[in-house]
Amino acid sequence: xxxxxxxxxxxxxxxxxxxxxxxxxxxxxxxxxxxxxxxxxxxxxxxxxxxxxxxxxxxxxxxxxxxxxxxxxxxxxxxxxxxxxxxxxxxxxxxxxxxxxxxxxxxxxxxxxxxxxxxxxxxxxxxxxxxxxxxxxxxxxxxxxxxxxxxxxxxxxxxxxxxxxxxxxxxxxxxxxxxxxxxxxxxxxxxxxxxxxxxxxxxxxxxxxxxxxxxxxxxxxxxxxxxxxxxxxxxxxxxxxxxxxxxxxxxxxxxxxxxxxxxxxxxxxxxxxxxxxxxxxxxxxxxxxxxxxxxxxxxxxxxxxxxxxxxxxxxxxxxxxxxxxxxxxxxxxxxxxxxxxxxxxxxxxxxxxxxxxxxxxxxxxxxxxxxxxxxxxxxxxxxxxxxxxxxxxxxxxxxxxxxxxxxxxxxxxxxxxxxxxxxxxxxxxxxxxxxxxxxxxxxxxxxxxxxxxxxxxxxxxxxxxxxxxxxxxxxxxxxx
Numbered sequence: 001x002x003x004x005x006x007x008x009x010x011x012x013x014x015x016x017x018x019x020x021x022x023x024x025x026x027x028x029x030x031x032x033x034x035x036x037x038x039x040x041x042x043x044x045x046x047x048x049x050x051x052x053x054x055x056x057x058x059x060x061x062x063x064x065x066x067x068x069x070x071x072x073x074x075x076x077x078x079x080x081x082x083x084x085x086x087x088x089x090x091x092x093x094x095x096x097x098x099x100x101x102x103x104x105x106x107x108x109x110x111x112x113x114x115x116x117x118x119x120x121x122x123x124x125x126x127x128x129x130x131x132x133x134x135x136x137x138x139x140x141x142x143x144x145x146x147x148x149x150x151x152x153x154x155x156x157x158x159x160x161x162x163x164x165x166x167x168x169x170x171x172x173x174x175x176x177x178x179x180x181x182x183x184x185x186x187x188x189x190x191x192x193x194x195x196x197x198x199x200x201x202x203x204x205x206x207x208x209x210x211x212x213x214x215x216x217x218x219x220x221x222x223x224x225x226x227x228x229x230x231x232x233x234x235x236x237x238x239x240x241x242x243x244x245x246x247x248x249x250x251x252x253x254x255x256x257x258x259x260x261x262x263x264x265x266x267x268x269x270x271x272x273x274x275x276x277x278x279x280x281x282x283x284x285x286x287x288x289x290x291x292x293x294x295x296x297x298x299x300x301x302x303x304x305x306x307x308x309x310x311x312x313x314x315x316x317x318x319x320x321x322x323x324x325x326x327x328x329x330x331x332x333x334x335x336x337x338x339x340x341x342x343x344x345x346x347x348x349x350x351x352x353x354x355x356x357x358x359x360x361x362x363x364x365x366x367x368x369x370x371x372x373x374x375x376x377x378x379x380x381x382x383x384x385x386x387x388x389x390x391x392x393x394x395x396x397x398x399x400x401x402x403x404x405x406x407x408x409x410x411x412x413x414x415x416x417x418x419x420x421x422x423x424x425x426x427x428x429x430x431x432x433x434x435x436x437x438x439x440x441x442x443x444x445x446x447x448x449x450x451x452x453x454x455x456x457x458x459x460x461x462x463x464x465x466x467x468x469x470x471x472x473x474x475x476x477x478x479x480x
Contacts, residue, residue, distance in 0.1 A: 071089065148235075
């Protein structure tokens, strides 16, 4: 066995009270050397999958976000005609619940004074899923023979950049394609090509504007590579068809002048409200982590003649909030296909793991913050140092969106009760008050049954900003 790969497809999702029923298949592919003739072959097997996820509170009709990851795929030979295939697939399911919060920003009664606070509130404006299809063609160079049989291929999307625009989300990146095939020449030689194709695309997103705060994620849900004839009818073209699923969340941040307290010197107002969790943007940050390592090839495999292809996948093992940042620890799983000086077994594949640890800066983050961390393998290069060692360099992109959550008392209604006439009669009609640190004209006016405008007019002030130690003449407005 040279190399294997797996692809999970979920064909059906049914939600019921507290459960999600999944149905699909796992396609396992194997590249191997035949026992008798020593030729290289490939085969595919489809394993049916049915799984039930226990999700407390979920009901039919909820909008569930489902992701999955093949944690481990192992293929073992039982004998030359039979194999054992095992896989561990981890499913991640979540349901977002949206709650509308009414913010009091105005009061009809002009006799009632209001105290306002400027709040910057982040709200989810758009949440939708859509697919983007990438179709690209590769034509073989003139010194390559025609394709007799396509044995193996991989497709990867790297450097993906998703941006909101007017009524659309635009994407650009590179599609990396590797294909191993037998040529139609007399000896049926093994050939391979490695090609990168830049692409641009977009999906419709009604209501989207470029100023929105994006939380965009993409995943490959289907990929195929087919052999196509050229204009002369010769099998010299490869057509890649890749389907990306985009999970698009777009936020908008607005400032609101929210009423926090009310009073009037003529009535006793009792504000009533409830505590709400409001969200605001703390930080958006894009960071890169560069890692490098040198791997020694086992002596039993022979000396390396040439590296054919390498691919990698990021696995995050730990995410932790640290001081002014988010610590991400994980590994890059690597597969390297190469040729050795062994005519009976010319191709070998090795797997390796590159650990990494990186802190994405996020000043002000706390345990109460909500964050979304997306990782991407932006660059991967494998180079022969000598016939026994391979140098690997990788660049990981870490994109984080941090939302600050704060608890605020939001007014719902105002109850009026009679004034305490005994208290009012015991207060002087005119008094002088010395401003103290932390005092505001609002609090003073409320305490002494007057208004902010009355204090400003009586003391010839330019505004409501008064320094500590300033004497103020106060006149009680309420009549006993």
